[in-house]
Amino acid sequence: MIVPVKKFTAVTLADNARKLIDTLGRLGVIQLKKLDESEFVGFKEIVSEEAKEYENLYEKLNSLKNKLNASLKKPETIEFTKIKPSLEELKSSIEAFEKRIVELEEKIKSVKEQLKTLNESKPILQILKNQKINPGDIGEFKHIFAKAGIAKTKLLPSLRLRLKPRKEITFREAAVSPEETFLYITGLIELKDWIEKLLTTVEFKEFKLPLGIPNEINEAIKWVEEEIKKYEDELKTLEEKWASLKQEFEEKAGYLEVVVRYGLDVCLAEGNLLRSRMMVVLQGWVPIN
CATH class of the missing domain: 3.30.70.2750 (Alpha-Beta Plaits)
Known part of the structure; x- marks a missing residue:
């Protein structure tokens, strides 16, 4: 099915850029157009410093999800205008999970190696x-x-x-x-x-x-029989902790993934804007209806 669209141009104060992008997203903007600086005198391309960081966080979340074989529970709705965790807060939350997962994974690996020996x-x-x-x-x-x-x-x-x-x-x-x-x-x-x-x-x-x-x-x-029993008990405890950590990750990381993806999308959208000292301009397409 082909959706009929129409072109639009928006100019706003620089401080309103992200709010505008968020609003356009909720209104169903299909695509933002990459603008040519030569067509808008006094406006320059925006280079987002945060895009790479959001991308790294998104990849890290996916890596942790695969490591845990987790199925994330996505939040039903998120009002991004009200909930705006900073990049540092997102990074801190994800790195805290990463540290716990890596430490527990290493302990399980070590115990399995001991049992093998x-x-x-x-x-x-x-x-x-x-x-x-x-x-x-x-x-x-x-x-x-x-x-x-x-x-x-x-x-x-x-x-x-x-x-x-x-x-x-x-x-x-x-x-x-x-x-x-x-x-x-x-x-x-x-x-x-x-x-x-x-x-x-x-x-x-x-x-x-x-x-x-x-x-x-x-x-x-x-001695070997006693050590095997000791390490088997320890492995059981560690695997229970792994299951508990997986459940916690599934419950919390779905929200983190949505917010990180939103932040990344906003940064990528900003790459299609042109900015002057006080204003930004963007063009794109929206459904006619």
Whole structure:
């Protein structure tokens, strides 16, 4: 459907520019025309300093909305002539939400990483227990080092040939599957770099245990279970806070989005005005009816 329109020109005091734009918006202005300074002697183009800031705030709101997977509750009506939050007030409100969301997101990420490390350590500890090796037996000591991990079974013959003549190195192996073998290697500290390079030839995956794990194997297994329970409880609490924050954002950010969008639209509309020292002029089209 084509809406019939007519062209209009408006001239007003500079202080009334925003009020005029707001009024025209409510009257159904379809489009403002970009004016040529040469056609209006004494008038210059208006460059809005706030447009970029409103644009940044609008993008930030959308980013936070996507991060929370939120559905904003838009206000039914807003009387912009009565409610005029400043740009700084809008920025403060949005940045306060951003800070809370980022901090909570980082805490949740950290707890999930801790849980991942702890859960990954459970099968490792079971292998160590079966081999009667304590977590405290792995690591770097004063004169020797010890490593434990998984290697490719088919690549081990060459490793055995290289290590067998070395009396200062001991290693133990045990099959964990047809394709993989557990290795426990100890040696003098000065041979550590050489051993590490050699282990790359068998695609060695070194065991990584959580920080703070007890040295004794049974204590370590019990500690891991307790830590998992602790972090699972903490994650549940954080996720409840996330849900609460999402709900608060949905209730409040709809208003912020509408007001920021309005501020941005006004700034963009001002880009179509020409201004003299005291007056502004604009042109556009409105529906005939």
